[in-house]
Amino acid sequence: MLVNDPAAAHFEIDPDRTDLVEEFRRNPKGPHSDTLRKVLHRMRWSGEGGRFVLVTVEPGRRWVLGRLPERRGRPVELFHNQTFDDPADAEWHVFKVRWQAITGRAIAGGRSGEPD
Amino acid sequence: MVDTNSVLGYATPLIVSPGERVRFHLSSRSMTECGVEVVRVRCGDPDPAGPGLRLHAMNSAVDGRRPLRFQPIRPGSFALVPNRLPFGTLSSFGFACFLWPTWPAKGESERGAIQTVAARVANGGAGWRLEIGPDARLRFVVAAAGGRTATAIAEEPLREREWVFVAARYDAGGAMLLDVVSLDPQAGRDATSSAGTSAPGGVIWSGSAPLTFGARQAGEERGRPVTADHFNGKIDRPRLVSAALPAGELRGLCEAVDPRPGDPRIVGAWDFAHGIGTDRVHDRSANRLDGQLHNLPARGATGANWDGSAVSWQARPEHYGAVHFHDDDMADAGWEPDFALEVPPDWPSGFYALRLTGTGAGGDPMDSFVGFFVRAPLGQARAPVAFVASTATFLAYANSALRLDQVHAESMLEGLMQLSRDDCYIAEHRELGLSTYDTHSDGSGWIYSTALRPILSMRPRANSFNYVNDTHVLDWLEEKGFAYDVIADDDIHREGAALLGQYRCVITGTHPEYYSREMCDAFDAYQRGGGRHMYLGGNGFYWRIAWNPALPSAIEVRRDVSGVRTWEGEPGEAHHSYTGEFAGLWRQNGRPPQRLVGVGFDAQVFDRSAWYRRLPESHDPRVAFIFEGVGADERIGDFGLRNGGAAGLEIDRAEPTLGSPPHLLRVATADRIGYGGLPSPEEFRTSHRGLDGEQNANVRADMVFFPTAAGGGVFATGSIAWACALSCRGYDNNVSRITENVLRRFLDPAPFAGF
Numbered sequence: 001m002l003v004n005d006p007a008a009a010h011f012e013i014d015p016d017r018t019d020l021v022e023e024f025r026r027n028p029k030g031p032h033s034d035t036l037r038k039v040l041h042r043m044r045w046s047g048e049g050g051r052f053v054l055v056t057v058e059p060g061r062r063w064v065l066g067r068l069p070e071r072r073g074r075p076v077e078l079f080h081n082q083t084f085d086d087p088a089d090a091e092w093h094v095f096k097v098r099w100q101a102i103t104g105r106a107i108a109g110g111r112s113g114e115p116d
Numbered sequence: 117m118v119d120t121n122s123v124l125g126y127a128t129p130l131i132v133s134p135g136e137r138v139r140f141h142l143s144s145r146s147m148t149e150c151g152v153e154v155v156r157v158r159c160g161d162p163d164p165a166g167p168g169l170r171l172h173a174m175n176s177a178v179d180g181r182r183p184l185r186f187q188p189i190r191p192g193s194f195a196l197v198p199n200r201l202p203f204g205t206l207s208s209f210g211f212a213c214f215l216w217p218t219w220p221a222k223g224e225s226e227r228g229a230i231q232t233v234a235a236r237v238a239n240g241g242a243g244w245r246l247e248i249g250p251d252a253r254l255r256f257v258v259a260a261a262g263g264r265t266a267t268a269i270a271e272e273p274l275r276e277r278e279w280v281f282v283a284a285r286y287d288a289g290g291a292m293l294l295d296v297v298s299l300d301p302q303a304g305r306d307a308t309s310s311a312g313t314s315a316p317g318g319v320i321w322s323g324s325a326p327l328t329f330g331a332r333q334a335g336e337e338r339g340r341p342v343t344a345d346h347f348n349g350k351i352d353r354p355r356l357v358s359a360a361l362p363a364g365e366l367r368g369l370c371e372a373v374d375p376r377p378g379d380p381r382i383v384g385a386w387d388f389a390h391g392i393g394t395d396r397v398h399d400r401s402a403n404r405l406d407g408q409l410h411n412l413p414a415r416g417a418t419g420a421n422w423d424g425s426a427v428s429w430q431a432r433p434e435h436y437g438a439v440h441f442h443d444d445d446m447a448d449a450g451w452e453p454d455f456a457l458e459v460p461p462d463w464p465s466g467f468y469a470l471r472l473t474g475t476g477a478g479g480d481p482m483d484s485f486v487g488f489f490v491r492a493p494l495g496q497a498r499a500p501v502a503f504v505a506s507t508a509t510f511l512a513y514a515n516s517a518l519r520l521d522q523v524h525a526e527s528m529l530e531g532l533m534q535l536s537r538d539d540c541y542i543a544e545h546r547e548l549g550l551s552t553y554d555t556h557s558d559g560s561g562w563i564y565s566t567a568l569r570p571i572l573s574m575r576p577r578a579n580s581f582n583y584v585n586d587t588h589v590l591d592w593l594e595e596k597g598f599a600y601d602v603i604a605d606d607d608i609h610r611e612g613a614a615l616l617g618q619y620r621c622v623i624t625g626t627h628p629e630y631y632s633r634e635m636c637d638a639f640d641a642y643q644r645g646g647g648r649h650m651y652l653g654g655n656g657f658y659w660r661i662a663w664n665p666a667l668p669s670a671i672e673v674r675r676d677v678s679g680v681r682t683w684e685g686e687p688g689e690a691h692h693s694y695t696g697e698f699a700g701l702w703r704q705n706g707r708p709p710q711r712l713v714g715v716g717f718d719a720q721v722f723d724r725s726a727w728y729r730r731l732p733e734s735h736d737p738r739v740a741f742i743f744e745g746v747g748a749d750e751r752i753g754d755f756g757l758r759n760g761g762a763a764g765l766e767i768d769r770a771e772p773t774l775g776s777p778p779h780l781l782r783v784a785t786a787d788r789i790g791y792g793g794l795p796s797p798e799e800f801r802t803s804h805r806g807l808d809g810e811q812n813a814n815v816r817a818d819m820v821f822f823p824t825a826a827g828g829g830v831f832a833t834g835s836i837a838w839a840c841a842l843s844c845r846g847y848d849n850n851v852s853r854i855t856e857n858v859l860r861r862f863l864d865p866a867p868f869a870g871f
């Protein structure tokens with residue numbers, strides 16, 4: 001069988017590369033540098049830190065953060081206190097969660113650098 | 117958040133002619149009534165950046181408030197042999213078959229799950245069952261009517277996707293035996309074991325229960341069997357005999373592809389290689405205990421004796437004596453109709469929907485829909501233009517849970533997925549039946565899709581792919597005042613070129629991906645006969661499908677060999693069960709899309725969309741009509757509702773080696789796609805690091821024109837995103853202008869001169 005293996009994404013993320021964090025903070029949508037692409041592929045394919053999704057509250061206007069279930073048939077978990085009116089803010093939020101899950105280091109601040 | 121699922125339903129037939137009757141089958145778990153209104157769909161996309169939902173109320177005879185009830189959906193396929201004379205007269209007996217379990221460990225993740233291989237149980241449970249227990253071990257259960265039960269359990273758990281021969285025997289003298297024999301008992305694969313136990317003697321078997329394969333009968337509802345404990349995997353050559361024969365003798369009866377009907381011990385010898393294109397199962401014994409398949413398990417499946425000497429079930433049917441059952445197969449929800457609409461003769465053809473409104477289960481306003489289509493009366497075109505409702509594609513995508521179940525989507529999109537309320541509903545409600553993009557609970561692919569169930573993805577407010585994107589073309593036609601008929605894939609398959617030939621111009625939409633041979637023939641003949649075809653999409657004419665010969669609006673898709681495959685078919689199973697045709701891509705069937713429409717699928721690009729630039733051939737006076745009012749250096753489609761451009765999502769290019777015609781003019785291209793553009797697997801010979809659109813000029817969308825015989829012509833834009841740019845800037849933009857230029861010229865009967 002041909003299967004998609006989430007564990008196959010094994011690019012090693014260097015926790016000291018805060019320049020990549022800043023690149024993503026400035027421009028979540030991309031295009032991104034080569035190394036940041038690899039970091040993002042690791043995060044997105046493996047789902048480490050959570051297989052997050054956005055669920056549309058109002059088309060084109062508002063989204064709520066969700067997480068896919070581990071097993072089929074279970075509900076999509078919704079985080080009702082995490083809503084976004086710009087998907088880029090959600091990308092940044094999820095990036096921070098995953099960066100910490102993978103490197104063990106927390107990232108502070110919102111997208112424009114202010115504390116959140 | 118708008119509630120789109122508190123009431124669900126489906127329409128039969130899916131496509132209806134004016135003057136005919138369409139029935140609506142509805143169900144709600146939480147609501148007792150709702151508002152009902154028939155609408156004609158102009159735009160089904162609620163995106164505020166576009167035209168928004170545009171639905172025309174038809175003031176139909178069924179509009180008003182309607183009571184609701186709950187109607188369950190019971191997934192899981194099985195075969196049922198109705199009770200017949202020999203069953204009740206048996207005393208001792210034996211049952212044997214080959215077995216290929218695909219999820220024997222189901223009981224680990226779904227606690228207590230049992231999977232029935234074969235059973236004959238009466239209401240109340242008395243009878244016998246051969247089943248996989250929650251511990252993955254095969255067991256044979258005899259339950260006498262008085263409540264005495266005995267069970268023989270195999271020692272070894274069954275292994276996933278490994279063939280075993282299994283034999284269960286009941287001796288009326290008070291014993292039962294169970295044998296499991298691995299066909300490849302080496303290297304850790306051996307699950308061979310024998311078990312025996314004492315059993316209640318002289319059991320009197322029910323005189324009314326059916327024999328079932330793949331599930332056990334648990335009751336009946338409105339004349340339909342209700343079944344439980346469905347099996348995942350293949351059953352090959354089941355045999356029922358009237359004595360507790362030794363396992364070796366039963367093995368011989370199963371190995372024989374031509375059972376001897378004169379053998380008086382044989383009660384039933386079912387041959388699933390017979391009638392592969394049907395839902396009947398055939399008994400080759402002298403008793404003729406034929407049966408019926410329910411919920412479309414997979415046929416044309418390789419059996420335990422398949423050795424690769426033939427890869428088509430037509431070449432060696434005796435190697436295809438298996439049926440692959442799934443516990444989540446769903447072909448017919450079987451809901452009772454709630455009411456019917458006589459479609460008035462004067463209604464225009466179009467995308468229609470039954471709009472269902474009220475307050476949903478969670479207190480949100482509900483705006484749910486049941487999609488259906490009204491065709492122009494057959495043989496009575498009402499407009500010079502036909503827009504094709506790509507119903508085969510809509511069926512192929514029906515209720516996809518792909519983004520929920522597989523891990524690739526976020527990487528492919530280069531960003532977080534945006535799920536709808538429908539996605540969240542499907543996450544929990546697999547009973548609706550999934551799409552041909554999905555995998556069953558045992559990991560194998562869905563090959564059939566039908567319209568006898570609610571389809572959440574084929575209605576207004578659905579996820580924006582195929583159906584919803586196509587409504588942007590309808591919206592544009594209405595905005596520009598072009599009169600059009602809607603014709604559906606089903607009709608093109610059935611009526612052929614004669615249907616298309618009524619129209620001066622036929623428009624295929626954003627994603628006419630799934631085509632039968634008959635549909636390809638129809639377009640080929642139409643184009644050669646002077647027809648004009650505008651193909652305003654991407655990844656069109658790609659997969660070869662088969663339509664179910666007996667069931668309307670039901671298709672078969674097999675994803676083998678190559679192509680973008682969200683699952684890979686089993687070896688030896690690349691031929692359609694309905695027709696015997698080789699499935700796969702049209703490219704592999706000698707009819708690449710480039711030959712029919714000039715361009716063919718080359719890449720997916722879901723992160724950002726691009727724009728087209730004009731190429732030198734766009735200044736050829738023979739195609740000057742396309743670019744009237746468009747500057748030589750204008751960026752074409754550097755805007756749009758799908759990632760900001762008109763060239764995106766799935767894109768096609770011209771390729772002479774795949775049949776793009778010599779007279780084709782490549783008038784524009786979008787070839788600066790970026791690293792998110794990745795070629796489809798059939799587009800490269802070997803892997804290398806230069807495949808993506810940043811480095812690879814063959815990752816691109818081409819806009820092309822070519823003339824066909826007898827004054828016909830084809831225009832293609834090679835991109836799904838094209839139509840979703842039509843409405844930008846109040847429909848005043850170069851995507852809209854080019855589309856209008858071409859359509860006006862295609863409506864002018866003057867032939868294309870100079871070629």
Ligand SMILES: [Fe+2]
Binds near residue numbers: 627629655
């Ligand atoms: Fe597709």
